[in-house]
Amino acid sequence: MSTHYDAIVIGTGQAGPSMAARLAKAGRKTAVIERGRFGGTCVNVGCIPTKTLVASARAIHMARRGEEFGFTTGGAVQVDLPRVMTRKDAMVRQSNEGVERWMKQTPNLTVHEGHGRFTGPHTVEVNGEVLEADQIFINVGARAAVPEMNGADAVPFLTNTSILELSVLPEHLIVVGGSYIGLEFAQIFRRFGSRVTVVEKGDRVIAREDADVSAALQQVLEGEGIAFRLNASCIGLRKTPTGVAVDVDCTQAAPEVEGTHVLMAVGRRPNTDDLGLDVAGIASDARGFVTVDDQCRTNVATVWALGDCNGRGGFTHTAYNDFEIVAGNLLDGDPRRISDRHSCYALYTDPPVGRVGMTLQEARDSGRRVLVASRPMSKVSRAREMSETQGFMRALIDADTKRLLGAVVFGIGGDEIVHSLLDVMYADAPYTTIARAMHIHPTISELIPTMLQDLTPLD
């Protein structure tokens, strides 16, 4: 015997709740299944807790800069990690409980708390009960990947989930992985007072960015006392009497780093390994990401996959946009597509990196005639007034179509400021739209029109 629904949503991450609520509101009898905490990664162990900690870390950092700004604090700044974590927990709880309430109070929507697994293309089992539906939406997200490395099975390490539970500050935190998640935690814990070493197997951090962005960011973090071990070609873990040693097998310096804690931040893997995809005949790639088309449809006509598990985004905004695409197509007669969106994201170090569209390297590889505009933050008067002159901004323009191809704003407010360029890209307007715009003085954004009046060909 199975319970019949019009629609089943598996997972309450960043796409599932909105999808479930829209379907229920449209009159479809809907079930939503959640095996963990309502709200998924972003709410519980991703964006919300980390950005809350970034805010604490920045406040602490600014308190230490009193001399520069003309005040004293009456002694060294004391960080109270339990109180920092309590503030973070309150932020998380508010969102997590909000999603749970929303799901449980939506009319026409039934919540099943447990692990959902396909038993066929139209059926999902949860807590021993079989649910059947005409349409099924997968929103199961991803989790920290644990790579095959010596010692990883025997030596305890932290992930983005467990590091958020610490109540005692690590004396020396070793972060394995010099990408977005790793670098955010590295700076957070350095500012809290830990010694921090980042171990990265590549020859630079955030390899997805242009080399000058990687170098500038590393320089900022080194300026705060974070150590880097790049080219760590053979990373392994070993227990020591006082903590843990990370073998780095670097080409330079000592062959290992000894610390008290290790954070593993080397990528994410989709939660599809125990989902019964094979039983339902749903195709996935070699890494387990569900294969979808431009409208998030899987190869099974009645099943969609949204968010991190489809491998087409990896961010909260891409997961939510997947919901908008699916809802647009199914419920609004609006043929939205993944390919309509421009790549955009931020790295929430301080200062942050705001990124849209192509990198310099991607623009060069595209074979287009490209024009480049850039400005160091040290030339932006608002940044100087705030003593926040680290970083730079850059925009890339197609010389023939006059369209913006991409931009990076690495500097104070970069995560927000970059949207003015992104919106011109969405408007499909020429770069002159913003180059001729009058912006407010004094802001960082006011330098964007000025910067765009000074273009040089990319060699």
Ligand SMILES: Cc1cc2nc3c(=O)[nH]c(=O)nc-3n(C[C@H](O)[C@H](O)[C@H](O)COP(=O)(O)OP(=O)(O)OC[C@H]3O[C@@H](n4cnc5c(N)ncnc54)[C@H](O)[C@@H]3O)c2cc1C
């Ligand atoms: C440390 C960290 C910081 C981040 N910071 C940012 C940021 O600043 N900005 C940003 O855009 N993105 C950020 N991200 C990424 C962001 O969190 C994810 O892209 C986003 O949460 C993806 O949402 P989702 O809907 O795909 O899945 P998730 O949010 O992962 O939700 C999936 C849900 O499905 C449930 N589930 C899984 N399998 C099953 C099953 N079989 N049955 C029932 N339920 C199941 C899970 O319990 C979970 O609740 C960060 C991630 C991390 C780890």
